[in-house]
Amino acid sequence: MEKRNAVVGQSGGPTSVINCSLAGVIETAAGSSAVDRVYGMRFAIEGLMEDRLVDLSDKSADLLDKLKRTPSSALGSSRHKIQDPDLPKILEILKKHEIRYFFLIGGNDTMDTIHRVERYCREQGYELFGVGIPKTVDNDLFGTDHTPGFPSAARCNILNVLQAGILARDMQRVDRYVIYQSIGRDAGWLSAAAAVARRDEAEAPHLIYLPEVVFDRERFLTDVESCISRYGWVSIVCGEGLQYADGTPVSASDTTDKFGNVEFGAMAGTSVGLNLHRMIMDRFDLRGEFQITESLIMSAMDRSVDLDRREAYECGCRAVQLATGGSSGVMVSIARSSDAPYRVGYKTAPLSEVAEKSKPMPREYINSEGNFVTEEFLEYIRPLVGETPEFAVL
Amino acid sequence: MEKRNAVVGQSGGPTSVINCSLAGVIETAAGSSAVDRVYGMRFAIEGLMEDRLVDLSDKSADLLDKLKRTPSSALGSSRHKIQDPDLPKILEILKKHEIRYFFLIGGNDTMDTIHRVERYCREQGYELFGVGIPKTVDNDLFGTDHTPGFPSAARCNILNVLQAGILARDMQRVDRYVIYQSIGRDAGWLSAAAAVARRDEAEAPHLIYLPEVVFDRERFLTDVESCISRYGWVSIVCGEGLQYADGTPVSASDTTDKFGNVEFGAMAGTSVGLNLHRMIMDRFDLRGEFQITESLIMSAMDRSVDLDRREAYECGCRAVQLATGGSSGVMVSIARSSDAPYRVGYKTAPLSEVAEKSKPMPREYINSEGNFVTEEFLEYIRPLVGETPEFAVL
Numbered sequence: 001m002e003k004r005n006a007v008v009g010q011s012g013g014p015t016s017v018i019n020c021s022l023a024g025v026i027e028t029a030a031g032s033s034a035v036d037r038v039y040g041m042r043f044a045i046e047g048l049m050e051d052r053l054v055d056l057s058d059k060s061a062d063l064l065d066k067l068k069r070t071p072s073s074a075l076g077s078s079r080h081k082i083q084d085p086d087l088p089k090i091l092e093i094l095k096k097h098e099i100r101y102f103f104l105i106g107g108n109d110t111m112d113t114i115h116r117v118e119r120y121c122r123e124q125g126y127e128l129f130g131v132g133i134p135k136t137v138d139n140d141l142f143g144t145d146h147t148p149g150f151p152s153a154a155r156c157n158i159l160n161v162l163q164a165g166i167l168a169r170d171m172q173r174v175d176r177y178v179i180y181q182s183i184g185r186d187a188g189w190l191s192a193a194a195a196v197a198r199r200d201e202a203e204a205p206h207l208i209y210l211p212e213v214v215f216d217r218e219r220f221l222t223d224v225e226s227c228i229s230r231y232g233w234v235s236i237v238c239g240e241g242l243q244y245a246d247g248t249p250v251s252a253s254d255t256t257d258k259f260g261n262v263e264f265g266a267m268a269g270t271s272v273g274l275n276l277h278r279m280i281m282d283r284f285d286l287r288g289e290f291q292i293t294e295s296l297i298m299s300a301m302d303r304s305v306d307l308d309r310r311e312a313y314e315c316g317c318r319a320v321q322l323a324t325g326g327s328s329g330v331m332v333s334i335a336r337s338s339d340a341p342y343r344v345g346y347k348t349a350p351l352s353e354v355a356e357k358s359k360p361m362p363r364e365y366i367n368s369e370g371n372f373v374t375e376e377f378l379e380y381i382r383p384l385v386g387e388t389p390e391f392a393v394l
Numbered sequence: 395m396e397k398r399n400a401v402v403g404q405s406g407g408p409t410s411v412i413n414c415s416l417a418g419v420i421e422t423a424a425g426s427s428a429v430d431r432v433y434g435m436r437f438a439i440e441g442l443m444e445d446r447l448v449d450l451s452d453k454s455a456d457l458l459d460k461l462k463r464t465p466s467s468a469l470g471s472s473r474h475k476i477q478d479p480d481l482p483k484i485l486e487i488l489k490k491h492e493i494r495y496f497f498l499i500g501g502n503d504t505m506d507t508i509h510r511v512e513r514y515c516r517e518q519g520y521e522l523f524g525v526g527i528p529k530t531v532d533n534d535l536f537g538t539d540h541t542p543g544f545p546s547a548a549r550c551n552i553l554n555v556l557q558a559g560i561l562a563r564d565m566q567r568v569d570r571y572v573i574y575q576s577i578g579r580d581a582g583w584l585s586a587a588a589a590v591a592r593r594d595e596a597e598a599p600h601l602i603y604l605p606e607v608v609f610d611r612e613r614f615l616t617d618v619e620s621c622i623s624r625y626g627w628v629s630i631v632c633g634e635g636l637q638y639a640d641g642t643p644v645s646a647s648d649t650t651d652k653f654g655n656v657e658f659g660a661m662a663g664t665s666v667g668l669n670l671h672r673m674i675m676d677r678f679d680l681r682g683e684f685q686i687t688e689s690l691i692m693s694a695m696d697r698s699v700d701l702d703r704r705e706a707y708e709c710g711c712r713a714v715q716l717a718t719g720g721s722s723g724v725m726v727s728i729a730r731s732s733d734a735p736y737r738v739g740y741k742t743a744p745l746s747e748v749a750e751k752s753k754p755m756p757r758e759y760i761n762s763e764g765n766f767v768t769e770e771f772l773e774y775i776r777p778l779v780g781e782t783p784e785f786a787v788l
Contacts, residue, residue, distance in 0.1 A: 010564075013565070014565065019786070043567050059788075063786055064786075066786040067786040069783070069786075070785040071561065072557075072560045072563075073561075073565075074564070074786060076564050076567070077565055077568070078567050079568045080567075159696055160690050163690070164689050164693050166465055166466045166693060167466040167467075170408055170466045170467040170468070170469075170470050170471050171466075171467075171471055172470070173437050173440060173471070173472045289688045290686065291690055292685060294558075294683045294684070294685050295558050295561050295572070295685075296557070296558050296685055299558050299560060300557055302557070302697065302783065389695070391463070391464040391465070392413070392457055392463075392464040392468060394457075394468045394469060
């Protein structure tokens with residue numbers, strides 16, 4: 001008799017909680033009479049095309065509990081964007097393993113992959129239920145209140161900026177500034193989150209620069225000078241994707257590559273944090289430091305948020321319920337009904353829309369000076385990131 | 395009647411646990427019949443010279459408990475190295491506040507300060523008992539098994555390298571290397587500590603470069619290539635103070651300053667991590683990232699080690715017991731009597747020796763290739779840093 005199997009993969013940049021979603025899929029599929037076996041793709045769609053599937057159906061409860069406390073993508077990940085010529089190969093593998101339920105945990109490129117695979121199968125007369133599970137630390141997915149993975153990465157930024165801010169305050173006679181560069185190329189959610197660390201005007205962070213706002217070097221230097229004169233030191237948070245008015249990345253280096261093009265970003269060995277550091281040094285005779293954390297905040301399971309792990313798990317469970325209930329072409333989404341007490345429900349968003357749209361920080365979440373967030377943003381984020389520690393003041 | 399007061403300050407770079415030592419001094423002094431009031435110096439010896447003292451005698455038990463969970467130097471710190479002309483001013487303030495017990499929590503420069511103040515007072519016929527309390531994340535203080543603050547900073551490096559290593563393994567189809575730059579300019583203890591993260595040969599970190607070993611660019615690139623061919627990816631840890639055979643810092647930039655000198659290090663907007671990243675990119679056609687954590691690992695109270703907080707507290711208590719018992723010119727030191735079970739006692743080291751000597755990683759703690767640590771080092775460090783989490787493998 002024909003089997004009805006499921007397959008799940010983890011795609012794009014990892015988070016601390018993406019394995020919770022995976023555990024949700026495995027446990028729900030294993031407990032569903034509609035699903036025979038549940039397979040995992042090694043390295044996402046790349047592994048599927050290479051027929052590198054692993055049977056996840058009989059994993060022990062102990063292993064699955066451990067999986068929920070394991071950061072990153074235990075199946076391995078990929079950033080491969082599928083092309084039309086990939087589709088027949090994908091269908092061949094799905095048929096070979098009698099797969100009728102198709103799950104990917106990822107961001108908008110991933111949702112596009114599910115959308116295209118699901119549509120192609122339909123066109124070819126092969127029944128496939130494809131459901132997406134949201135994931136990205138960047139929080140820029142359309143159609144959901146927030147994305148699993150964002151709260152934990154946000155908390156990591158908050159703890160970093162809060163604690164290094166205490167140190168910068170205590171060391172103000174030596175170093176006068178600390179620059180914290182957060183990931184977030186196109187959207188400022190993660191940089192903005194650091195604002196939660198600040199409970200009093202004099203505390204870190206004083207200034208936050210987001211990719212949604214055009215960066216102006218002179219305004220930046222004026223902001224820095226003003227904070228140092230007011231507080232004695234300054235804590236600066238910046239997103240990695242800042243740009244000047246003409247579209248030049250702030251991470252642009254002074255050097256050019258072998259073709260004579262200006263180099264920029266991490267791949268050229270420069271970064272926004274480093275360039276802001278140079279701007280301050282060039283203008284003022286001050287000491288300070290810059291911190292570049294990159295994927296450290298995407299993998300810090302020891303700093304993850306309970307709520308985030310629970311929601312990520314729940315999104316995995318819901319995806320299986322939706323697919324086995326006959327839904328396809330959708331992503332599980334989180335809908336918030338209340339801030340205090342925090343309450344959410346789970347809904348769906350069409351894959352086609354999620355794949356095409358993005359969700360930058362809305363203007364009302366950014367102050368008019370473009371160098372910090374508003375109270376509205378803080379109301380949005382506070383329920384997501386857990387309590388922050390209180391420290392002694394002598 | 396003449397008072398016998400005490401003063402305490404926190405000097406040099408902070409740690410996560412230096413406030414535990416401060417709490418130990420305050421509680422022990424407050425409970426000692428030999429001490430009247432206990433004062434704190436704002437910003438260490440700088441604040442003392444400015445007569446910026448704060449009375450810490452009547453702090454509540456609640457505040458002191460909170461202090462033990464507060465990272466960095468709650469009194470404020472300084473890197474001021476005292477000069478002979480500072481000494482009369484210091485003596486004047488000590489006399490004014492009837493201070494007979496003098497404590498500083500710090501590294502070797504700090505021990506030199508206590509030594510000089512204590513000697514000058516003796517020469518001037520003013521009775522002063524000066525005792526040092528060890529502190530430095532760098533672990534390079536002479537005369538003690540390890541320094542309070544090091545275990546917690548080491549644990550932060552271990553967690554960072556461990557968890558980002560899981561991510562790098564899962565993302566090996568996209569990024570092939572991850573470079574983690576640790577603080578530690580002259581001594582490699584903190585970079586070396588990251589080795590605890592590796593429980594299997596294929597796990598992070600694969601390569602560790604320490605300032606105690608001359609850096610060779612070609613050997614480095616060969617090491618990187620060999621790891622990538624063996625494991626598919628590579629995790630690299632580097633100390634910030636690496637040097638080439640001719641003494642040039644590896645952090646040297648391609649640019650020169652306005653006087654025509656080669657610039658190097660964070661203050662020139664370059665760093666070792668960034669330069670290793672450029673070396674790999676220039677040689678191999680690979681993607682990867684570099685992480686620069688700087689003071690983040692000195693302030694991460696949420697990742698501090700219980701043992702470290704307890705020992706830091708105990709060092710503060712012992713300093714007061716020593717001084718009120720008539721000792722002077724010494725630093726409290728930790729003497730380990732056993733690795734398993736871990737056992738320590740508290741002794742003393744002469745300030746003059748601690749001030750003059752340093753403690754780089756001994757050669758037997760570094761492998762013969764100079765790109766990792768030995769089992770002997772792991773036996774030394776494992777009892778200090780607590781358990782590391784275990785993760786699921788699918």
